[in-house]
Amino acid sequence: xxxxLFDYQREMKASVLEAFCTHDAVMCQMPTGTGxxxxxxxxxxxxxxxxxxxxxxxxxxxxxQIKRTWDTYYKDRKNAPDVRIVSIQWLSRxxxxxxxxxxxxIVIDEAHxxxxxxxxxxxxxxxxxxxxxxxxxxxRLNGKGFADLFGVLLESRSLPEFIMMKRLSLFxxxxxxxxxxxxxxxxxxxxxxxxxxxxxxxxxxxxxTPRNIEYLYNSLIRYARGxxxxxxxxxxxxxxxIAQHYSAKGLRCCAIDCNTxxxxxxxxxxxxxxxxxxxxxxxxIFSEGFDxxxxxxxxxxxxxxxxxxxxxxxxxxxxxxxxxxxCVILDNVGLSRTFGTPIRQWDWEKMFHGCADNLRxxxxxxxxxxxxxxxxxxxxxxxxxxxxxxxEMMQAIRHQELLRYYSSSNLVGIILNGKxxxxxxxxxxxxxxxxxxxxxxxxxxxxxxxxxGLEISxxxxxxxxxxxxxxxxxxxxxxxxxxxxxxxxxxFKHRPAIEKYGPMEFIDDGRKMWRRIFDRVVDYDxxxxxxxTWNGFYFKTYGICPIATKTFIPGxxxxxxxxxSFAFVVLFQTDLREYYLVNELSNGNIIxxxxxxxxxxVRPDLTYQFLFTSTSYNDSKQxxxxxxxxxxxxx
Numbered sequence: 001x002x003x004x005l006f007d008y009q010r011e012m013k014a015s016v017l018e019a020f021c022t023h024d025a026v027m028c029q030m031p032t033g034t035g036x037x038x039x040x041x042x043x044x045x046x047x048x049x050x051x052x053x054x055x056x057x058x059x060x061x062x063x064x065q066i067k068r069t070w071d072t073y074y075k076d077r078k079n080a081p082d083v084r085i086v087s088i089q090w091l092s093r094x095x096x097x098x099x100x101x102x103x104x105x106i107v108i109d110e111a112h113x114x115x116x117x118x119x120x121x122x123x124x125x126x127x128x129x130x131x132x133x134x135x136x137x138x139x140r141l142n143g144k145g146f147a148d149l150f151g152v153l154l155e156s157r158s159l160p161e162f163i164m165m166k167r168l169s170l171f172x173x174x175x176x177x178x179x180x181x182x183x184x185x186x187x188x189x190x191x192x193x194x195x196x197x198x199x200x201x202x203x204x205x206x207x208x209t210p211r212n213i214e215y216l217y218n219s220l221i222r223y224a225r226g227x228x229x230x231x232x233x234x235x236x237x238x239x240x241x242i243a244q245h246y247s248a249k250g251l252r253c254c255a256i257d258c259n260t261x262x263x264x265x266x267x268x269x270x271x272x273x274x275x276x277x278x279x280x281x282x283x284x285i286f287s288e289g290f291d292x293x294x295x296x297x298x299x300x301x302x303x304x305x306x307x308x309x310x311x312x313x314x315x316x317x318x319x320x321x322x323x324x325x326x327c328v329i330l331d332n333v334g335l336s337r338t339f340g341t342p343i344r345q346w347d348w349e350k351m352f353h354g355c356a357d358n359l360r361x362x363x364x365x366x367x368x369x370x371x372x373x374x375x376x377x378x379x380x381x382x383x384x385x386x387x388x389x390x391x392e393m394m395q396a397i398r399h400q401e402l403l404r405y406y407s408s409s410n411l412v413g414i415i416l417n418g419k420x421x422x423x424x425x426x427x428x429x430x431x432x433x434x435x436x437x438x439x440x441x442x443x444x445x446x447x448x449x450x451x452x453g454l455e456i457s458x459x460x461x462x463x464x465x466x467x468x469x470x471x472x473x474x475x476x477x478x479x480x481x482x483x484x485x486x487x488x489x490x491x492f493k494h495r496p497a498i499e500k501y502g503p504m505e506f507i508d509d510g511r512k513m514w515r516r517i518f519d520r521v522v523d524y525d526x527x528x529x530x531x532x533t534w535n536g537f538y539f540k541t542y543g544i545c546p547i548a549t550k551t552f553i554p555g556x557x558x559x560x561x562x563x564x565s566f567a568f569v570v571l572f573q574t575d576l577r578e579y580y581l582v583n584e585l586s587n588g589n590i591i592x593x594x595x596x597x598x599x600x601x602v603r604p605d606l607t608y609q610f611l612f613t614s615t616s617y618n619d620s621k622q623x624x625x626x627x628x629x630x631x632x633x634x635x
């Protein structure tokens with residue numbers, strides 16, 4: 001039977017065979033569920049051609065899966081390559097039985113374990129064999145890289161890309177709140193095991209309690225009722241306690257761990273595949289190598305500081321299956337708050353070389369959680385938060401390229417058109433349009449950020465936006481539509497008009513007008529058509545005049561309340577101040593007065609001549625009469 005590969009698998013296969021021309025050891029990274037085992041079989045089939053090949057894994061489940069895949073292609077064993085599929089544990093105990101073997105290629109499945117001494121021994125014993133390491137996560141919790149064992153890392157497409165290609169499943173992601181009682185419990189965990197992860201005993205004491213298990217059950221029923229899936233537990237006692245509680249509540253549930261007899265384990269998995277079991281609670285059994293596309297939910301009940309463990313567990317639910325629209329991920333220990341969501345982009349190359357920055361995005365929160373929130377109280381009914389919805393996932397994936405996480409500060413850099421324009425505490429991206437992005441921040445406020453650095457506040461229930469050519473933004477909110485002017489930052493219920501008078505621009509909502517300039521907002525009463533005019537070198541409109549009782553302005557009128565005065569307002573293109581029109585002279589000049597009660601003569605070339613400063617209403621009237629007589633003589 002021919003080994004059929006998808007295009008991305010063919011590309012990776014070609015890259016592997018090409019890399020063997022210059023490297024003796026190659027590591028290949030592909031996300032969980034994208035067919036590493038089939039790629040492995042294709043590479044082995046092409047490479048072997050009469051040569052011995054070893055395929056080595058660290059667990060029986062992995063070797064069994066590889067054997068099943070191999071048997072699919074070579075059922076009758078005719079023309080089958082000479083392949084030996086063994087576990088590293090068996091090899092470590094039986095080196096003498098393979099003394100005469102001379103493998104030309106050694107494939108290491110789940111090669112992120114290759115730093116273990118047993119694999120180091122394998123490399124030392126067979127230096128002449130080519131080595132191919134297959135993994136979804138070339139990362140170790142201790143930060144050590146793999147460059148001493150493998151000459152090069154070949155990266156496949158990212159997990160978000162595979163979701164976009166519909167090769168992996170969409171998912172809904174629910175997580176405990178940042179200030180949740182579980183997160184506070186985890187913040188109190190101080191001890192670490194030999195591998196740098198949480199100490200199992202301490203996790204058990206904190207989380208293997210009736211109230212925590214009741215919380216797990218409530219979450220499952222609330223967000224994934226009727227679905228079949230996998231629960232990841234801390235330990236064997238924890239797994240059995242969960243399974244017992246779920247079963248008592250009426251769920252068809254079983255617990256599987258390393259002590260479960262092989263035959264019984266196989267029967268449980270078969271029952272799950274056939275739909276006779278709804279929930280399998282496991283301890284490190286299904287983290288790697290378990291291939292069952294029918295998994296409809298993943299419940300994370302086991303905390304970890306290992307990115308590899310996190311992504312391997314999530315990956316078990318992302319395989320596509322007939323009738324499966326999406327998977328539900330219940331993050332009951334807040335791993336997405338430690339590492340980010342599964343669609344976060346990872347720099348595998350840096351991890352491969354052992355020079356990656358801290359991968360966590362929650363550094364610095366431990367003391368804050370303990371100090372300000374205290375020790376946990378009641379837990380069972382605490383709700384979870386939906387981080388990602390499968391209906392919006394494609395858009396969320398497209399938004400990932402806009403964000404850069406800084407674990408040291410808990411800030412997120414926003415990248416627009418190739419440059420970082422700001423750093424903020426971002427909750428999520430609402431929408432992205434070319435040179436602007438709408439963001440929801442950690443304090444639940446929303447803002448619109450541009451590649452220029454310009455920032456505009458948005459309504460807190462914003463869900464989308466559209467920018468028009470005239471710099472008006474249409475904002476979609478939970479309560480309807482509103483419009484924001486990018487220049488004045490004014491918000492309107494209805495789309496305002498942009499009015500131009502000579503070189504000057506105004507925003508007009510039908511009732512008032514605002515001069516359209518940055519960082520200065522002054523409104524003017526909207527006059528009947530024809531009353532607002534551009535008079536060659538100045539703009540003339542009508543507005544409230546607060547100085548009409550202090551100085552003489554011909555034509556100023558009291559409003560209906562006899563407390564507010566109105567007068568003609570004069571604006572100049574290069575002058576941001578407002579003036580009030582005193583007189584228009586026959587030679588084209590005008591007389592104006594400002595808020596300081598200073599009177600000026602202004603000529604069409606925009607030269608100003610100071611006339612006088614008013615000290616009272618009557619004084620200004622007398623002085624103005626004097627100057628008007630003087631101008632009459634000159635004319």
